[in-house]
Structures are given as C-alpha cells and as structure tokens.
Amino acid sequence: MSRLVLMVRDIRWLDEREGAAWRGFLSMQSRLLSHLGRDLQRRTGLSEADYAVLVELSETPGGRLRIGELGERLNWEKSRLSKQIGRMTIRGQVIREECPGDARGTFVVLTETGRDAVAVAAPFHVEQVRKLFVDVLTPDQLDALVAISSAVVDRLAQPDVDDTACEQART
Numbered sequence: 001m002s003r004l005v006l007m008v009r010d011i012r013w014l015d016e017r018e019g020a021a022w023r024g025f026l027s028m029q030s031r032l033l034s035h036l037g038r039d040l041q042r043r044t045g046l047s048e049a050d051y052a053v054l055v056e057l058s059e060t061p062g063g064r065l066r067i068g069e070l071g072e073r074l075n076w077e078k079s080r081l082s083k084q085i086g087r088m089t090i091r092g093q094v095i096r097e098e099c100p101g102d103a104r105g106t107f108v109v110l111t112e113t114g115r116d117a118v119a120v121a122a123p124f125h126v127e128q129v130r131k132l133f134v135d136v137l138t139p140d141q142l143d144a145l146v147a148i149s150s151a152v153v154d155r156l157a158q159p160d161v162d163d164t165a166c167e168q169a170r171t
Contacts, residue, residue, distance in 0.1 A: 032132060039128050044121040049084050051125065054093065054110065054118035063110030066099065070108050093117055 014022060037048040046054070056073050057063050065073070071081045085108055088094045093114035099105030110118075137145065 035132065036125070036128055040121060040125055043124045044117070046117060046121050050088060050093070051118070051121055053084060053088060053108075054114050054121070057094065057108065057110035058115060058118045063115065064097070064107045067096075067106045067108050088114070 033048070040046055040048060040051055044051075052074055053070070056070055057065060067081065067085070071078060074081065076084075085094060085096065089096065091113070092111055095109050095111055097107040097109050099107055134142070
C-alpha cells in the first residue's frame with residue numbers, strides 16, 4: 001500500500017461543525033478582504049498591497065524599515081515585496097536607501113507622497129473596517145475573535161513536527 005493511501009486513512013476529517021466553521025471563516029475572509037480592497041482602490045487609488053506597505057512604514061519611527069523586516073511584517077516573499085516596492089518607487093511613494101555599514105542591506109523609506117497617500121486612505125479604510133466588521137460584532141464576539149486569532153497565530157509560530165513529516169513525505 002502506498003504512503004499516500006496510508007496518510008489519507010489517518011486524516012482526522014472535519015466534522016460538520018468544524019467544516020462549517022472553517023468554510024465560514026474562508027468565506028468571510030475572502031469576501032471581506034475583496035470588498036475592502038475594491039473600496040480602497042475605488043476611493044483612494046491604492047491597492048491593498050500599497051496600503052499594507054504604507055501603513056507599516058507610517059507606523060515606524062522615521063518611516064523606514066530594512067526590506068527584510070518589512071517582508072517579515074507583511075509575511076510576503078522577497079520577490080513579491082521587491083516588485084511592490086519597485087511599483088511604489090515609480091509612483092514616488094517610497095524610496096530605497098542603502099544601509100550604511102551593510103553594502104547588501106537596503107531600507108525602504110516612506111516619502112511625503114506616500115505619507116500623504118496613507119493619510120488620505122486610512123480614514124476611508126478604517127470607516128469600512130468599522131462598518132463591515134467591528135460594528136456588526138458584539139464586544140464579547142470581538143474578545144473571542146482576539147483570543148481565536150491569537151491562538152491560531154501562536155500555533156503557526158511554533159515549530160511543528162508534522163510540517164517536517166510532510167516535507168519528508170514529499171521527497
């Protein structure tokens with residue numbers, strides 16, 4: 001019997017409640033992010049990616065981050081971040097600066113144009129987040145969501161033996 005068949009037999013399938021929770025989460029996330037992204041683009045001309053970069057930089061003292069740190073904060077791959085920064089540089093929203101003392105290091109720096117763009121976009125974005133997300137939940141639901149999100153993020157940050165097993169099974 002192949003390893004794949006054995007692995008499928010050992011799967012703990014989702015029961016009806018678990019499946020409904022998972023599918024509900026996926027539907028909510030997809031629809032909410034899609035709606036927020038379209039609204040942001042329509043109202044401000046910024047993409048979700050533009051806004052994410054601008055927010056990270058605007059919330060950092062000096063409006064500058066090493067490119068690797070920015071990628072970690074956004075949880076983006078190097079190539080995606082590089083292309084995004086390139087587009088934003090052309091529009092004058094950010095610039096790249098060499099890192100003194102580290103010839104290979106690069107900073108991404110928020111420009112006045114970028115600062116102005118995020119200052120215009122943030123109130124619209126927050127208004128929509130409040131309208132579509134925060135205001136439809138009770139305080140208890142918000143507290144539960146904070147706890148749920150923290151639990152999942154904490155789990156993702158832990159080393160996982162199963163991840164290693166999956167990698168070994170693929171090789």
